[in-house]
Amino acid sequence: MADDNALLVGRGTLIPGRELSEAFIRAGGPGGQNVNKVATAVQLRFAAAASSVLTDDVKRRLLKLAGSRATKEGEIVIEASRFRVLERNRDDARQRLAALVEAALVPPPPPRKKTRPSRGAVERRLKEKRGRSQVKRMRGTIGD
Template identity: 70%
Template sequence: MAEPAANRGLPVNARITIPDDELEESFIRSAGPGGQNVNKVATAVQLRFGAAGSSVLSDEVKARLLRLAGQRATKGGAVLIEASRFRTQERNREDARERLVALVREALVPPPPPRKKTRPTRGSVERRLEAKKGRSNVKRMRGRVSD
């Protein structure tokens, strides 16, 4: 019998799946309104992904991921995502995993190549100068009319 998809890892795209042993989940009490449910049940999820030691990501992707994570990245190179939007533990768990996948997908996109500097064509320079002369003439004609 095949094992459930949750036990095999977290699929990011067709080629990359984050193994479960690189993910660590802990459940904490959620803050904010919610009555007695908030005080009794640990529904919020902290998902920790050890990005620096990941075996499935290249060094460039790891660097982009940690830069994109911002304050969610720890000094040890881990990405920490907290999810407490929903009232159930399972839905918060799914939300944290979805947000991690979105962050990794964004880090997988390479930056665009640097722009090549080009010079304006002679025709565009001439058109710009002619337009400036035309504006200059219009403004010169706005002066006082002499008899």
């Protein structure tokens, strides 16, 4: 059974429509009578903490990436009011959520291991420094 409201994210991850909810609200800002009468802004909510398709690590990264868009209950709220048309705002909100989830799906790189230079590398560096020092010393004035 295909879910019409489902959101395809990245490579094969599908967020079911039951985990998303949309509310259509009036947009603020300029626009005159149209803004005051028509609810074209979209408020998209995704219950990330209760999601059945995301792992715990992905949920944790997603809520961290969401920042102030995440609520204490683990819900992500995205508001879109860039466009005058409801459908474009709806698509914009869904694309922004998909990009956020896709970024959270990428695991962080492993921490860098500190390494020490080998003895040979240290000796080569010091030899090079002595050589440069000698070249610069030879540039000086010749004393009597």
